[in-house]
Amino acid sequence: MLATALLEALNLEVHYGGIAAVKGISFAVEEGELVCLIGANGAGKTSTLKALARMIPAQGEIHYRNARLDRLPSHDLIRHGLALVPEGRGIFARLTVTENLAMGAYHRNDKAEIALDLQHIYEMLPRLKERAAQVAGTLSGGEQQMLAIGRALMGRPQLLLLDEPSMGLAPLMVEKVFEVIRTVAAQGVTIFLVEQNARLALQTCSRGYVMESGLITLADSAANLLADPRVRTAYLGE
Amino acid sequence: MDIFLQQIINGLTTGSVYAIVALGYTMVYGVIQLINFAHGEVVMIGAMVAFTVITALVGAGLPLPPIVLVFAGVLTAVPVCMAIGYLLERVAYRPLRHAPRLAPLITAIGMSIILQHLALLIWGRDPRAFPQIMEVTSFNLGGAAISSVQIVIILLSVVMMGVLTWFVYRTRFGIAIRASAEDVRVAALMGVDANRVIAATFIIGAAMGAVAGVMYGTYYGIAHYTMGFTLGLKAFSAAVLGGIGNLAGAMLGGILLGLVEALGAGYIGDLTDLCQWPVFGGLLAERCEADGHVILLGSNYQDVFAFLVLILVLVFRPSGLLGERVAERA
Ligand SMILES: Nc1ncnc2c1ncn2[C@@H]1O[C@H](COP(=O)(O)OP(=O)(O)O)[C@@H](O)[C@H]1O
Numbered sequence: 263m264l265a266t267a268l269l270e271a272l273n274l275e276v277h278y279g280g281i282a283a284v285k286g287i288s289f290a291v292e293e294g295e296l297v298c299l300i301g302a303n304g305a306g307k308t309s310t311l312k313a314l315a316r317m318i319p320a321q322g323e324i325h326y327r328n329a330r331l332d333r334l335p336s337h338d339l340i341r342h343g344l345a346l347v348p349e350g351r352g353i354f355a356r357l358t359v360t361e362n363l364a365m366g367a368y369h370r371n372d373k374a375e376i377a378l379d380l381q382h383i384y385e386m387l388p389r390l391k392e393r394a395a396q397v398a399g400t401l402s403g404g405e406q407q408m409l410a411i412g413r414a415l416m417g418r419p420q421l422l423l424l425d426e427p428s429m430g431l432a433p434l435m436v437e438k439v440f441e442v443i444r445t446v447a448a449q450g451v452t453i454f455l456v457e458q459n460a461r462l463a464l465q466t467c468s469r470g471y472v473m474e475s476g477l478i479t480l481a482d483s484a485a486n487l488l489a490d491p492r493v494r495t496a497y498l499g500e
Numbered sequence: 501m502d503i504f505l506q507q508i509i510n511g512l513t514t515g516s517v518y519a520i521v522a523l524g525y526t527m528v529y530g531v532i533q534l535i536n537f538a539h540g541e542v543v544m545i546g547a548m549v550a551f552t553v554i555t556a557l558v559g560a561g562l563p564l565p566p567i568v569l570v571f572a573g574v575l576t577a578v579p580v581c582m583a584i585g586y587l588l589e590r591v592a593y594r595p596l597r598h599a600p601r602l603a604p605l606i607t608a609i610g611m612s613i614i615l616q617h618l619a620l621l622i623w624g625r626d627p628r629a630f631p632q633i634m635e636v637t638s639f640n641l642g643g644a645a646i647s648s649v650q651i652v653i654i655l656l657s658v659v660m661m662g663v664l665t666w667f668v669y670r671t672r673f674g675i676a677i678r679a680s681a682e683d684v685r686v687a688a689l690m691g692v693d694a695n696r697v698i699a700a701t702f703i704i705g706a707a708m709g710a711v712a713g714v715m716y717g718t719y720y721g722i723a724h725y726t727m728g729f730t731l732g733l734k735a736f737s738a739a740v741l742g743g744i745g746n747l748a749g750a751m752l753g754g755i756l757l758g759l760v761e762a763l764g765a766g767y768i769g770d771l772t773d774l775c776q777w778p779v780f781g782g783l784l785a786e787r788c789e790a791d792g793h794v795i796l797l798g799s800n801y802q803d804v805f806a807f808l809v810l811i812l813v814l815v816f817r818p819s820g821l822l823g824e825r826v827a828e829r830a
């Protein structure tokens with residue numbers, strides 16, 4: 263057990279009906295880290311994040327600071343500083359860009375600070391400002407991903423969970439999204455990043471976990487994982 | 501008298517009521533995809549409670565002006581209906597939130613029957629007449645008559661629709677309701693408590709339903725424990741016509757349905773007067789000469805139009821006029 267861990271999951275399990283998607287995994291994220299979880303399609307990465315965000319029933323313990331997330335309802339998590347950008351972005355397509363961002367700050371009451379944060383988000387993601395009054399469903403995939411991240415940041419999270427932010431985006435857009443992720447991390451937000459794009463993820467993170475069929479099979483520094491022959495053949499296409 | 505204009509006025513009046521009731525169906529459906537069949541009964545109870553209060557106040561012989569009496573009735577009916585709306589959600593639907601969709605639907609029908617029979621026990625089998633507390637004045641509007649009651653109903657409905665629209669589009673909680681309608685689980689990640697949002701849709705719908713019940717009862721001068729059934733079904737048809745789940749759709753659908761119904765009622769007699777058709781004119785020559793008309797379907801068939809509209813919409817445009825992507829939701 264890591265004494266300084268911000269988030270720690272112990273023996274996390276997720277079942278769909280009788281089928282185990284996550285089979286008792288343990289991992290930790292320390293304050294200020296950018297950690298990634300890589301693995302093939304169907305490995306159980308999304309199920310893991312949904313379990314952390316209390317969106318689906320799961321067994322096991324989830325420690326976060328002094329709280330037990332596994333005992334909290336989903337809508338309490340952001341008050342503890344935890345935000346998730348879900349797979350497929352989960353933006354509110356019929357709400358405007360501004361309304362989506364306002365939803366991100368739903369739990370906050372500091373109006374002046376919210377306005378400042380909105381200004382910062384618009385500075386970091388100027389495309390969103392141009393489309394502020396537009397309904398979010400009309401944005402491109404990349405813009406929607408930016409919006410989903412911006413919306414999560416409006417909640418002032420301490421820990422940001424990202425589920426495949428590169429999914430379905432053109433390479434140029436993927437680059438931009440990862441640039442934003444690095445910027446956010448540099449601002450001190452702890453990030454737990456789930457990716458299928460293993461190379462990019464490992465190049466961005468400091469540490470990584472590899473997930474296969476519901477189990478964590480490797481855990482190491484990103485540099486070591488990038489050099490690991492098993493990772494190279496299975497995930498880097500070499 | 502201008503029949504066409506008259507029926508437009510009548511249609512706008514009933515249509516406004518349908519719209520307000522339809523909003524109750526559509527708000528709940530928008531968030532949890534449940535057709536709250538008991539909503540019509542909530543509207544009926546609103547009318548019953550208000551009538552009871554007004555009758556009691558009149559009976560007490562206090563020298564209160566009519567507007568105060570009606571106001572007292574509405575102010576009692578609204579909280580009663582809000583409480584019933586909340587209890588319906590809390591006791592009947594919430595335990596079934598994750599059950600297969602048929603379960604809450606059947607429960608809704610059950611709740612509707614229970615509330616109807618509760619009303620039967622409390623208010624009895626006979627219709628309640630609205631106490632004669634005021635002179636209804638009529639105004640001439642381009643050859644048609646519009647009564648003070650009609651004016652109040654239309655204005656009040658417009659105000660309620662305006663306030664609801666403002667609430668849902670301009671307030672933080674309103675935006676949270678719309679976000680939850682798109683994805684409750686993602687909205688929860690932002691700190692939105694789904695239970696609060698869902699309860700709110702029931703409570704708001706019930707409050708408006710209470711006012712609609714009083715308006716409807718006042719307009720027809722009568723309230724009855726079964727009135728919620730037809731009114732509810734019509735308002736539901738209106739919600740489907742506009743696109744269920746869509747607020748603007750419920751408003752549009754309600755008004756349109758009121759107009760279709762009123763115009764239909766106004767003209768169905770003329771259209772089904774068999775004497776004007778040569779084929780029948782020959783066959784029924786004697787009766788046509790004697791009575792002038794042989795009307796097949798009279799204006800008492802007006803209830804048919806709502807359901808005709810419902811069937812046509814379901815067949816040709818199940819997503820409704822303003823609805824989108826019905827198939828997307830499982
Ligand atoms: N809602 C669900 N119902 C049943 N099985 C599911 C569901 N969601 C995911 N699964 C299964 O669980 C396994 C893990 O899925 P997922 O967590 O989405 O993996 P990943 O995100 O790594 O692609 C897969 O085999 C998938 O088919």
Ligand SMILES: [Mg+2]
Nearest residue numbers: 307308349426
């Ligand atoms: Mg996934």
